[in-house]
Amino acid sequence: MIELKDISKVFRKKNIDIKALTEVNLKIPEGRIYGIIGSSGAGKSTLIRCINLLERPTQGQVLINDVDLMTLSPGKLIDVRRKIGMIFQHFNLLSSRTVFENIAFPLELIGTSKEHIQLKVKELLDLVGLESKSDEYPASLSGGQKQRVAIARALASDPAVLLCDEATSALDPATTRSILNLLKDINKRLNITIVLITHEMDVVKAICDDVAVLSEGRVIERGSVREIFSNAKTDLTQQFINSSLHVDIAHEYLNRLVQVSEDNGKDLLLKVRFNGASTDQPLLSSIVKLFGIDYEVLNAKMDTLGDMQVGVMLLKISGSIDAITNVINYFKDKKLEVEVIGYV
Numbered sequence: 416m417i418e419l420k421d422i423s424k425v426f427r428k429k430n431i432d433i434k435a436l437t438e439v440n441l442k443i444p445e446g447r448i449y450g451i452i453g454s455s456g457a458g459k460s461t462l463i464r465c466i467n468l469l470e471r472p473t474q475g476q477v478l479i480n481d482v483d484l485m486t487l488s489p490g491k492l493i494d495v496r497r498k499i500g501m502i503f504q505h506f507n508l509l510s511s512r513t514v515f516e517n518i519a520f521p522l523e524l525i526g527t528s529k530e531h532i533q534l535k536v537k538e539l540l541d542l543v544g545l546e547s548k549s550d551e552y553p554a555s556l557s558g559g560q561k562q563r564v565a566i567a568r569a570l571a572s573d574p575a576v577l578l579c580d581e582a583t584s585a586l587d588p589a590t591t592r593s594i595l596n597l598l599k600d601i602n603k604r605l606n607i608t609i610v611l612i613t614h615e616m617d618v619v620k621a622i623c624d625d626v627a628v629l630s631e632g633r634v635i636e637r638g639s640v641r642e643i644f645s646n647a648k649t650d651l652t653q654q655f656i657n658s659s660l661h662v663d664i665a666h667e668y669l670n671r672l673v674q675v676s677e678d679n680g681k682d683l684l685l686k687v688r689f690n691g692a693s694t695d696q697p698l699l700s701s702i703v704k705l706f707g708i709d710y711e712v713l714n715a716k717m718d719t720l721g722d723m724q725v726g727v728m729l730l731k732i733s734g735s736i737d738a739i740t741n742v743i744n745y746f747k748d749k750k751l752e753v754e755v756i757g758y759v
């Protein structure tokens with residue numbers, strides 16, 4: 416278990432104090448994948464670097480299995496850090512070393528025998544799917560392959576915790592998915608606790624069990640990913656969720672979109688967001704029966720979080736102003752989030 420207690424971090428720059436973190440409290444249970452999401456400058460990097468004291472908090476305690484890292488001697492801290500692997504957005508590989516030598520590096524530092532290094536590196540190359548790249552140099556690898564090498568290197572000293580500092584931010588969507596799948600596999604197979612920071616809810620949704628939302632150095636919301644998606648309490652969290660579930664509106668409609676329907680003859684464009692509780696109900700067929708309207712689903716995106724479905728739909732609804740008003744109220748009664756885009 417990782418526990419951050421009342422962590423604050425103040426940077427001093429040209430006699431000005433910059434408060435990067437303020438009284439952050441987090442409990443990260445063993446074996447979980449814990450996401451920390453926030454906008455640029457929210458303090459994510461500072462926070463994740465406080466976990467292994469790459470950044471020393473100005474105040475507070477960093478407890479790993481009840482040991483406060485802030486009180487350890489430099490020697491003891493090195494021992495503890497060996498059990499906390501870390502990967503970075505830009506991979507931080509040694510360009511003059513081959514893939515094999517990069518992964519072997521932390522083992523060489525602690526005087527591991529050549530035979531053991533051979534076995535261990537081969538096992539790790541196998542785990543990250545890079546057996547054939549052993550003798551290549553980083554320059555000849557793709558971004559995804561570089562991150563796989565970095566992951567293998569971080570796992571070389573059998574860590575209990577893996578810290579991921581925007582590990583997929585420099586990768587394209589398909590490569591991001593494959594790296595996230597690898598992290599999830601590592602978490603399950605090796606029972607390694609993973610803490611990751613990101614500015615994308617898609618990353619959280621893809622692999623995290625829990626998430627904390629960081630804003631201006633403070634944790635403003637935390638919980639299981641499922642809880643947060645079904646019941647976000649702050650606007651910022653909702654914005655992050657919305658950004659991960661967006662539907663585009665075709666130019667054909669955007670070009671003739673107006674905000675008021677003066678003649679009762681226009682169709683309404685409506686964006687409707689829902690979570691598990693509401694998708695079970697036959698909502699669309701109900702609105703036809705109840706209010707005598709026609710509808711068309713122009714775009715929809717759905718996702719599954721555990722056994723819960725979340726999604727967003729873009730609907731075009733044809734009917735009288737009164738019927739349309741009834742539809743909007745009906746959706747709201749069903750606890751759907753409704754956004755009127757305009758009339759076309």
Ligand SMILES: Nc1ncnc2c1ncn2[C@@H]1O[C@H](COP(=O)(O)OP(=O)(O)OP(=O)(O)O)[C@@H](O)[C@H]1O
Binds near residue numbers: 426435457458460462
């Ligand atoms: N070494 C430093 N010296 C001075 N200020 C710093 C230092 N590191 C971070 N800060 C400041 O602390 C605040 C939080 O920065 P941090 O890098 O932790 O945010 P972040 O959420 O990781 O942002 P990004 O997503 O842009 O990397 C910012 O105002 C930043 O300018």
